[in-house]
């Protein structure tokens with residue numbers, strides 16, 4: 001179901017978003033309204049424009065054209081107000097490596113303007129639910145990939161944002177940490193907050209998300225509740241392959257030299 005422009009329940013409103021890198025058009029006119037209180041998947045093949053879109057939506061990359069509103073705040077006209085209500089776990093997350101996990105949270109909390117005792121209390125709880133309590137005094141440089149994602153998530157949640165943006169949050173994360181992250185995110189959306197995350201892993205999106213947007217070639221190909229985007233297809237994966245026009249190997253592309261039959 002397409003949510004019409006102008007409804008009031010949108011967590012994120014994107015209008016006419018464009019980004020070009022030289023000759024390469026990365027995002028080619030994205031219009032999208034993301035409803036509040038949903039677990040939302042932004043899916044698309046490699047190079048579809050997911051990271052570029054999320055970077056523009058979260059105020060990290062200036063669009064060539066278009067506008068973005070988050071919880072009613074224009075990201076580029078009023079960046080401070082917009083950034084106050086979002087949390088971001090970007091791709092290739094850069095952290096302060098020479099701080100411990102707890103110090104990183106303390107620093108993030110003060111940057112967000114939270115009082116010290118409140119930061120301490122929230123940090124203790126987040127470290128605990130994310131299974132990082134035992135590693136809280138270790139330097140971030142010594143954290144594993146999964147631990148980095150989890151401390152990045154804790155930092156993104158510390159100020160209790162209205163909308164959380166996550167670029168590939170489960171990439172490189174083992175199943176135990178993935179389950180922990182998942183539990184925290186489900187709890188967060190159950191309280192009415194919105195999560196928007198990008199992924200290529202369709203099974204994950206189908207099991208986690210209630211709403212999905214499919215991006216390919218810099219454009220939105222479909223969006224709405226997962227069941228509607230899936231339609232008659234047996235799985236979201238099948239619907240996705242259909243939407244993005246995936247193709248098999250054709251005549252002349254048989255790779256007949258590949259494999260054991262010599």
Ligand SMILES: Nc1ncnc2c1ncn2[C@@H]1O[C@H](COP(=O)(O)OP(=O)(O)OP(=O)(O)O)[C@@H](O)[C@H]1O
Pocket residue numbers: 021024025026044045046047048049050051052053200
């Ligand atoms: N800084 C840049 N300079 C030049 N081209 C870029 C830049 N960033 C992205 N692109 C190009 O824009 C297009 C969209 O890239 P983007 O990283 O947004 O896609 P994506 O959907 O996140 O892909 P993936 O799933 O592989 O991470 C690609 O063709 C990419 O090569």
